[in-house]
Amino acid sequence: MPELPEVETIRSGLALATTQHQFVDCEVLLERTIAFPDSLAFQRAIRGQTLQSWQRRGKYLYCHLSAGVLVIHLRMTGQLKWNCQDEPISKHTRVRFWCHGGKELRFDDQRTFGQMWWIPPDRAIASVIKAWQTLGVEPLSEDFTVPYLSAQLQDKRQTIKSALLDQTIVAGIGNIYADESLFLAGVHPLRPCHSLTATEIAKLHAAIIQALQTGLQYGGTTFSSYVDSNGTRGNYLAVAWVFRRRGEPCRVCGTKIDRVKIAGRSSHFCPSCQPIDEGEYPQ
Numbered sequence: 001m002p003e004l005p006e007v008e009t010i011r012s013g014l015a016l017a018t019t020q021h022q023f024v025d026c027e028v029l030l031e032r033t034i035a036f037p038d039s040l041a042f043q044r045a046i047r048g049q050t051l052q053s054w055q056r057r058g059k060y061l062y063c064h065l066s067a068g069v070l071v072i073h074l075r076m077t078g079q080l081k082w083n084c085q086d087e088p089i090s091k092h093t094r095v096r097f098w099c100h101g102g103k104e105l106r107f108d109d110q111r112t113f114g115q116m117w118w119i120p121p122d123r124a125i126a127s128v129i130k131a132w133q134t135l136g137v138e139p140l141s142e143d144f145t146v147p148y149l150s151a152q153l154q155d156k157r158q159t160i161k162s163a164l165l166d167q168t169i170v171a172g173i174g175n176i177y178a179d180e181s182l183f184l185a186g187v188h189p190l191r192p193c194h195s196l197t198a199t200e201i202a203k204l205h206a207a208i209i210q211a212l213q214t215g216l217q218y219g220g221t222t223f224s225s226y227v228d229s230n231g232t233r234g235n236y237l238a239v240a241w242v243f244r245r246r247g248e249p250c251r252v253c254g255t256k257i258d259r260v261k262i263a264g265r266s267s268h269f270c271p272s273c274q275p276i277d278e279g280e281y282p283q
């Protein structure tokens with residue numbers, strides 16, 4: 001799933017390519033992609049709208065239109081492509097936004113978990129999208145401080161990995177940057193939150209910012225779902241510390257990177273750089 005650096009890379013690509021274009025029309029090929037309102041009302045609302053500015057909140061993309069806001073969550077496999085209308089659609093094409101000059105913003109989504117909302121001008125996004133109300137702080141904003149992170153983690157019995165994936169604590173982190181941050185902080189992914197020392201929380205806070213900024217600098221990961229209009233893909237995986245590097249040597253100490261699966265999610269870590277006491281292992 002695209003995370004903060006991937007979604008931010010997509011956002012800046014869309015901002016460059018599509019700002020001030022107008023949606024002449026819109027075709028919904030898979031109705032359940034439209035979460036609000038129903039697909040007919042969505043198409044009616046989108047028609048004639050001008051794209052004014054693309055923003056990001058957590059893993060959500062949103063665009064202020066001349067009236068209302070278009071919100072998009074890519075989930076697992078959603079892809080937004082800015083291409084020509086005469087380019088053949090794929091069997092995964094779900095929504096097409098036609099613009100002037102033969103251009104089109106196209107939404108492809110293989111697994112079909114992606115969602116779109118049109119928020120009317122008189123409504124707040126949070127009044128339509130419930131999960132928006134509980135989104136945690138943006139990790140690259142001034143609100144993300146060591147005391148904030150510390151307050152969120154203390155007393156929690158869950159593992160630090162699952163806390164980092166919890167969008168109500170910090171918005172925009174997923175599997176990649178959670179693993180990378182924990183490596184940089186020297187914290188094992190299965191440690192219970194309450195066991196982290198003040199020093200470890202301060203290191204983790206800095207590590208989260210560092211991992212996300214490095215991700216941004218590399219334009220996200222290669223399997224990120226957006227290829228910009230120049231065909232450029234992110235290449236963060238080439239420099240990843242642990243993510244998808246199981247069995248390869250740790251870039252710091254040479255120990256083989258290991259992987260544990262918990263609740264169906266893989267966590268990659270270095271057993272030497274991220275030690276854990278036997279008693280801290282979750283039952």
Ligand SMILES: [Zn+2]
Binds near residue numbers: 250
């Ligand atoms: Zn190591």
